[in-house]
Amino acid sequence: MKVFLRKCDSYDQVDDILQPVLKNYSGIFKSQESVLVKPNLLSARKPQDGVTTHPAVLESVLKFLISLGTKPFVADSPASSTLQKAAYESGILQVCEKYSVPIVELDDPVEVDGQVYKKIKISSKIFKVDKIVNIAKLKTHSQMILTLGVKNTFGCIPGLEKSGWHIRCATNENFAALLVDVHLLVKPVLTILDGIIGMEGNGPANGKLKHFGVIAVSESAFVLDHVICKKLSIDPEMIYTLKEALKRHLIPSYEIDGEWSSTIELPITAQALPVPKFLKRIARTIIRVPKISKKRCVQCKICEERCPAQVIQVSKYFIDYNKCIRCYVCHEVCPNDAIDLVRKFM
Ligand code: SF4
Ligand code: SF4
Incomplete structure (x- = not known):
């Protein structure tokens, strides 16, 4: 091949x-x-x-x-x-x-x-x-x-x-x-x-x-x-x-x-927290969850409609993290880059 x-x-x-x-x-x-x-x-x-x-x-x-x-x-x-x-x-x-x-x-x-x-x-x-x-x-x-x-x-x-x-x-x-x-x-x-x-x-x-x-x-x-x-x-x-x-x-x-090589910054969801060794176990309990930015959200509701788990209420800027499956579809479909991926303890 x-x-x-x-x-x-x-x-x-x-x-x-x-x-x-x-x-x-x-x-x-x-x-x-x-x-x-x-x-x-x-x-x-x-x-x-x-x-x-x-x-x-x-x-x-x-x-x-x-x-x-x-x-x-x-x-x-x-x-x-x-x-x-x-x-x-x-x-x-x-x-x-x-x-x-x-x-x-x-x-x-x-x-x-x-x-x-x-x-x-x-x-x-x-x-x-x-x-x-x-x-x-x-x-x-x-x-x-x-x-x-x-x-x-x-x-x-x-x-x-x-x-x-x-x-x-x-x-x-x-x-x-x-x-x-x-x-x-x-x-x-x-x-x-x-x-x-x-x-x-x-x-x-x-x-x-x-x-x-x-x-x-x-x-x-x-x-x-x-x-x-x-x-x-x-x-x-x-x-x-x-x-x-x-x-x-x-x-x-x-x-x-052919020849080619480059570098790439991976998504924040794939990056480990830069912590000392003794804190690694705690770092593993920190996950990334989507958070709606009140500043940038234009209430188009695309994320709410496309969320597979149906856990977004845009009018209240609310996401139910207990039911969120962290598929990041909301982040992907937002036309206004109004979903941040923030740290949260599991
Ligand atoms: S898709 Fe983006 S702009 Fe539209 S309601 Fe959701 S967060 Fe707001
Ligand atoms: S990460 Fe997936 S399940 Fe969680 S709010 Fe976004 S679209 Fe819904």
Whole structure:
């Protein structure tokens, strides 16, 4: 298995850098095949916010697929916005229009069984296409620590169906098992990582912009994610999805073509408290919980609607910490960065 790593300083250079790499994969696709392209369209954010797949990366991939005579279309199911709004704000819609490529909602769920979880409702559109191409974003994630190629296919679970899984899974380890199950069911033939400008700190939507300057491509998102972790000097066992993938022997030996490395500030939820040794046991009892900022909250109620545990009362700025499962969905979906992650004794 091979992973291509290419340094790429700006989105103006994407096409020149990506096309020669993509040519290595021409043999995967046949003329007239339908190809579902799955970007990261988490929410209605501008390309420069570093939240969604940049339109320049999508454009380069579409150009490649069209040149092979395939019939690509773009599909996703955003977590906190309508597809049309997210596609427009992110610039994805404009690229689709330029190439007359349809953009469709990943709706119409069908129940399928994963290796660990049964009856997973995934969009039926996934199973009606010849090939799937995954275009992920390099970002931190307050719950899963990093969101890369494997996590990106979670968007194939339609809309609010996603929320219920946070409750059903209950722990980060179980949620990672679900993400791996979903990825194995979606089975993208190619994963491309937009790591030119991504996010560090408390991602995936309200972290800090970071220029990583990389594009990565591989047939295996598990391998790609593993390589990116190593190149960011992160122990892959620390990333829940990779720990699960290693447990299931989903990461074969691989070869890296290209050079790149960088650093990343992890989310506050993954950082240990800087305390002396004798206080380590006490430090382990301190958790991070979401807290609504009265100053920044605009009472849009998106967090209240999306909280899987239904424990938020925005009008009172109240969160029931006894029932909060610390999935940080509220932090992820808040359009105003009005949820802080504060320390609390268990
Ligand atoms: S915390 Fe954020 S998502 Fe929740 S109501 Fe306030 S602004 Fe909206
Ligand atoms: S309050 Fe936030 S972190 Fe807690 S369960 Fe609800 S969405 Fe998850």
